[in-house]
Amino acid sequence: MEAITGYAAYALPIATALVGVWLVWTAVRYVRADKGTRVSMRQAVRVRWGWVRLARMAGLTVTDKTPSLLAQITAQKDSPPPSPRVLTPKIKVKPDQYGVTVQARTLPQVGLEEYQKSARFLSDAWRCTRVSVLPDGPGKVVIRGVRSDPLTTPTRHRPTGRPPADLTRWELGVDEYAAKVCVSLANVPGVTVAGVPGAGKTSGVNKFVCDFAPSPAVQIATVDGKVSRASEGDYADLVKRMFAFCGDDLDEANALFKRLVELRKRRSATIRDVLGVKNMWHVGPSPEWPLTVLIIDEAHTFFREYKGSDTTTKRLAALTAENARLVEDLVKKGRSVGILVILISQKTTGDAIPTFIRDVCPIGLSFAQKTVEAAVAALGEDIRNWPDASPVTLQDPAYVGVAVMAMQGRPGYTRIRTPYVSDADAARVAEETSHLTSDPDLCLNALLRSTSRTTTPLPSLTK
Structure with missing residues (x-):
């Protein structure tokens, strides 16, 4: 007893001291936090303190009539x-x-169902814009409450300049619950991006380029139907990090498509001997065998x-028909050899992007649309069953930069706030990573030489 009394002192x-350290640490976190996080920290205190009472009112408690073990031990015979x-x-x-x-x-x-039924009560009690409830493993749920709407809060992304992990x-x-949204590009042959002008399509793709530019295992080519020269338009700041670029000239675009189809054929013919696998994604991209991304803006x-019977019109019709055939080849056969096609258009209806190309692309994003038909073309017929998530509801200026997509493993459709990347940041990343730009044809030639194989190089296409 004397020893216990001594320790108690x-x-x-x-x-x-421990409580003091905790209070100091909490105060430091509060002072260093931004304004929104400070409000959330105060909100978190209210949630903890009021949880027992709120859970009882919301029906999230259970009555246990079985006495606890301690009560059974201490209970008197006649009590x-x-x-x-x-x-x-x-x-x-x-x-x-x-x-x-x-x-x-x-x-x-x-359980999960009871929490989901009580979500609207929790939202009101916690003063949240919306509350979601999702499973978080056996015997657990995660309740996400957002006080401010992430979809109407513009965000800005500053590229780090470091290769993605x-x-x-x-x-x-x-x-819409401020949770990060990521998609897997492994075994993805194509992506479609739709939306009215100024809705945020190109800005979202710019972020993709800026994030992947620091990696020598990614090489990018762009065909932009909005401009005539590389110095014009949305990609002018990024062209230094692209191994090929052409504008709205159909002949130049056709030449680039042919070049990439030939690359696809050469990769298909050599992949098993060089990489030892039939699918590049089994080993992942590398500087010697880079993921080759083709961006087609205003597709x-x-x-x-x-349509027409004159010579010029017939030639253009034949050229665009061949373009469609070449891009179809890349989308349908380029997945396993590491070729990804990103097609951007205001509407992804069949007259804008042929359905035999569009319907093979597993990832589809749609920014704001004016008609339900355009939303269906971009996201599929099922979007009619989710009117609250339809891109037709995103026409307000507050939703510029917000896209809708179907996420694997989630019911319905997800609305996503894509961040804005400034022109200065894009130019900085392109300048700092321009030395990583390499022609995938030349990379394949070097790889074949290193394995004592011969190859006939394809003609170079200048920017």
Whole structure:
């Protein structure tokens, strides 16, 4: 007992010191946090303190009539049975710029469905714009409450200039609950991006280029139907990091498509001998065998169906028909050899992007659209069943930069706020990474030579 009493004399100072350290740390975090996070930190305190009462009012508790083990041990023979216990799920609360994330336990008769039914009550009590409830492993749920709407809060992305850790991961932005949205590029042959002018299509693709430019295992070519020269338009600041670029000239675009189809054929013929696999994604991109990305902006310019009997019109019609055939080859056969095609158009209807190309692309994004028909063309017929997520509802200026897409593993459609990348940042990244630009044909030639194989190089296409 004397030893215990001696230790007790130190317990209070130690506990006081620990509490003091915790208070100081919390105060430092609060001072260093931005304005939105400070509000969320205060919100998190209210959530913790009011949880027991709120859970009872929302029906998220359960009554346990079985006495606890301690009550059974201490109960007297003739004493009345102990009162039933009301069990409340335990929670952990984490604040951020937009709101709070609450990790909660489940109880018998209080599971995922019960939490989802109570979401609107939690939203009102926590003063949130919206609340979502998702499973978080066995016996756990995660409740996400956002106080401010991430979709109407413009965000800005400043590229780090460092190579991405995972070349299969494309970070698009944040969803309506401020959760990061990423898609996998592994085994993806094509991506379609649709939306009215000024909705944010090109800005979203610019972020893709800026994020992947620092990697020598990614090489990019661009065909832009909005301009005539590389010094014009949205990609002028990024052209230094592109191994090929052409504008709205159909002959130049056709030559580039042919060149990439020949690259596809050479890769298909040599991949097993050189890489030892039938699918490049089994080993991943490398500087010797880079992921080759073809961006086709204003894609309808190169696939348009010309109608007329004069010589010029017939030639253009034949050229655009061949363009469609060549791009179809890249989309349908380029996946396993590391070729990705990104097609951008205001509408991805069949007259803008042929359906035999569009319907093979597994990833489709749509920024604001004016008609339901355009939304269906971009996202599929099922978007009619999700009117709240339709890109037709994104025509307000506050939603510039917001896209809709179907996410694998999620029901319905997800709305995503894509960040803005300034022209200065884009130019900086392109300048700093221009030395990494390499022609994939030359990379393949060097790789074949290193394996004692011969190859006939293709003619170079200047920018």
